[in-house]
Amino acid sequence: MADVVARGVRFHVQRLAPAGRVGASTPVVVCLHGLVMDNLSSFYYTLAGPLAAAGADVVLYDLRGHGRSARPPSGYTLDESVADLVALLDALGLRQPVYLVGNSYGGAVALRAAAVRPDRVAGLVAIEAHAIGDGAGEWIERMSNTLTVTALGLAYDDMPGQLRLLGNRKLARSARLADALLNGTTLIDDIAATPPMAGADLSRIARPVLAIYGALSDLAEAGRQLAREVPHCTLCVVPGQAHTVLREATALVRGLVLEWLAPRAGLPVRAATGAGGGQATPASTPRDGSG
Template sequence: MAFVHAHSLRFHVQRLPAAGPDGTRSDRTDRSDEPVVVFLHGLVVDNLSSFYCPLALPTARAGHEVVLYDLRGHGRTERPATGYDSRTAVRDLLALLGALGLGHRRVHLVGNSHGGTLALHAALDRPDLVAGLTLLEPPLSGAWVENMVDTLSAAALSLEGSAVPTELLGLRLRKAAHLTAIADELLNRTSLIDDIAASRTFTPADYARLRCPLLIVCGEHSELVPGAKELARHATQASTTLRILPGLGHDVLKESSGALRQAVLAHLGATAAVTAARAGALAP
């Protein structure tokens, strides 16, 4: 576990060096022409641990440098009262990369659920930084924002003044108690719900500005499939792949580690090769 100070916050961060299939550290030292793979998790009770075994370790063993971190207010990262909008999240990411000594490197962003929307915002705001995108179940429509705000507001009411965390501790369910307490703090003591309600939704013109390789993965029965298809349809300047995993709903990260891992690693490898080739072409 490591804590890094960036953008006036203390972030919980994990870094995994590039390694071989046997898990030993790669002996390569110069990787400046390859993207660092950065994972962005979902909302409220999610944190970096959801990526660790399904994708982060396999990604490192496939030869990629990996950064995982708990987003502002989530997990073990500091929980300020404000700043849960997408623009602040992008600034958090940039500051964190700088604090880690990676400000000169391009990144491949892997975002799950809400983390996917943050990754897309980063790619649109900083196309010079983002070499590739992998979006897992990205919520892209205004209807999703409205539904999520309603869901989070209802959850906030149920948690306010609730004895559930104490009761869970009494049952020795420490992890559940901890996550419930975090949810209560985020929903009732920060601007998270208001910031999401005020968030800017994407347009076809936004998608048309994308230039980096893009992989979108959704479950067959997910309500987010129409938005993913719209993104794929309008991202005409990007090399775009849409994968619909049969028999699954929203949580493809937990329910389909094998097929998902195969698709993501193939996309990461292809993006790294393209980025390295471009860097070589630009070298004097």
């Protein structure tokens, strides 16, 4: 556990090294979590350990304003998140291209990074990534409205205080952090101003992409558009799952990620597939044979 300062912001970082010596050829995997109520723990308890066991050097961090990282009043756009990522890699001395694994908003950050900083990205996994495709504008508007309503409820209904009175300290702390983030920063305005990634933005992503979406998710069409627009994209649709596929189908997602990553990152295939834990394989639809 460590704090790392990048772009003048203090980031909370966890790093899980593989067994044995870490060298220049060791693949680095950086995990990017979702918005507001999320933090690095969503990967720590799902994918990080198996990735490290398979031979990857795994970096997890709380995005600005989230978890144990500092909460500056501004800087919550997608491009600022990409700039944070690159600066953090520099601060950690990681100059080689890395593999990104992003969930929800973290998936959008990973895709944006691959589009604007391909020199720093070797490949990426986008799990339920949003702000993508032709319907992204409507999704961004709905999300902004939802966050605004949530912010008002936190501010005027004293939800953290009510939860404390009920004895739920953990949830009260999460509500307090969400209140500070939604009502004390420009996050909602920054999300509302996020330009969707579509068309040319997606087609210029030259790195290999694994896109994982729940079949019941309202973002499923974004996954299909990724498969159509990104030159080297493999789409896996998980039956019976919605936006919470990482949490609800962890073993299956873990298997998909490790099996996709192993040949690309040079991980031992036996170690990677053995750590997967899932048996079912969703339909995989690469746009071409190089996904």
